[in-house]
Amino acid sequence: MKKILPLFFVIIISVTSVRSQITITGADMPQDGVSVITATDTLNSVNLGSPGASSQIWDFSSLTPSYYSFPTYSLTSTTPYAAAFSASNIYTYGPAAFYSSLYGASPVGTQGMNKGYMFWESDNTGFSVVGFRADSGAYSNINVLENPKELLIAAPATYGTPVFNNMSRWELPMNVNPADADTFYVVRSTKTITVDAWGSLTTPYGVFNNVLREHEYRIKIDSAYGKMGSVPIYAIELMCDTANNYIYLANGLHYPVAIVHANKNNVIKDVEYYSGVYVGINDVVVENNTFSVYPNPSNGNYNLVDKQNKLMNSTFQLVNMLGEVIHEGKINDQTTLIDINRQASGVYLLNVYTPDGLIKTKLIKN
Numbered sequence: 600m601k602k603i604l605p606l607f608f609v610i611i612i613s614v615t616s617v618r619s620q621i622t623i624t625g626a627d628m629p630q631d632g633v634s635v636i637t638a639t640d641t642l643n644s645v646n647l648g649s650p651g652a653s654s655q656i657w658d659f660s661s662l663t664p665s666y667y668s669f670p671t672y673s674l675t676s677t678t679p680y681a682a683a684f685s686a687s688n689i690y691t692y693g694p695a696a697f698y699s700s701l702y703g704a705s706p707v708g709t710q711g712m713n714k715g716y717m718f719w720e721s722d723n724t725g726f727s728v729v730g731f732r733a734d735s736g737a738y739s740n741i742n743v744l745e746n747p748k749e750l751l752i753a754a755p756a757t758y759g760t761p762v763f764n765n766m767s768r769w770e771l772p773m774n775v776n777p778a779d780a781d782t783f784y785v786v787r788s789t790k791t792i793t794v795d796a797w798g799s800l801t802t803p804y805g806v807f808n809n810v811l812r813e814h815e816y817r818i819k820i821d822s823a824y825g826k827m828g829s830v831p832i833y834a835i836e837l838m839c840d841t842a843n844n845y846i847y848l849a850n851g852l853h854y855p856v857a858i859v860h861a862n863k864n865n866v867i868k869d870v871e872y873y874s875g876v877y878v879g880i881n882d883v884v885v886e887n888n889t890f891s892v893y894p895n896p897s898n899g900n901y902n903l904v905d906k907q908n909k910l911m912n913s914t915f916q917l918v919n920m921l922g923e924v925i926h927e928g929k930i931n932d933q934t935t936l937i938d939i940n941r942q943a944s945g946v947y948l949l950n951v952y953t954p955d956g957l958i959k960t961k962l963i964k965n
Contacts, residue, residue, distance in 0.1 A: 620797050621809045622757040623848045625723035631689050633853045634671040637699045638664035638874045644867045655798030659857060662803055662870055668699035669946045675718060680732060683742045687718035687729040700858055700871045703728045703749040704788040704819045725754040738771055745769045753792045753813060763792040780832045783824045790817035800847050800856055802872045807849045807856050815844040889953055896963035899940035905933045910953055918948040939964060
């Protein structure tokens, strides 16, 4: 009997440990209607702990925001590019800074103020990049497909899940001219995603008791290719970057609790963490030829420009994340100054009541 009891307790403890672990599924991925606020700390580091089967306690409570991002996901079928990105079911639009750090090997990091679309696939296999299309910048109005697509969050996943392997590629044509050699910018990404730890995580936003961590080890190679028609002329490797990214996930949040970005030596570069949700700012018109607002993001001063001289005597309202009207005014000139310097940093909804109806867009205050 003395030998049986310890074995009995070992079995109970093992069963309890297994049951305590979280399983991340496709239902936990970003989806249509999800609008979140993320903060990124570029100054402070965190303790990653060690991979293992035992529950861990991660304390990220000392993080402070260096800047914010505001990803909003909507249905790809509502865009003019649904056919071109047929594998995508949701998208984000706006300055690239909106996308937060879930963009993989796409060129968002160097194009923060350029506007455009990111197209995603969110399903029971996880969250992936399908492609992108810029609306501004040197290479705008080009549909760029990732083929194969890039996996960002793997599912279904629990501790002990086999390693997820992924290879992705995208190609951007540059200076295409039938009379001479054409240049193509090509990015290839190879990665493994390992579900290496689980436990509880505390951030400035709160305590998350059931968190699963996916460790992404990625090698990204940027190259330039020259072709004359279909004949290769040259190939140059421009850059090779190795990174370790740690994605902390919880059920029902539809966005990572935190994402830690580290270099190949595991030196932490920055930490992004979930900081809340929008209220009442999901339905935003992204195609707008009536007016423009710049700079956006800004420190609180915006210029609303009447692009077609149709808004004289129209009115506008600014709505905060709680759905409250915090500023309103009248458009009496081709350019109208909107001043919200006294408001907190964050995302705001601009409602412009035009002769043709209501047009909405988002404003970001840094």
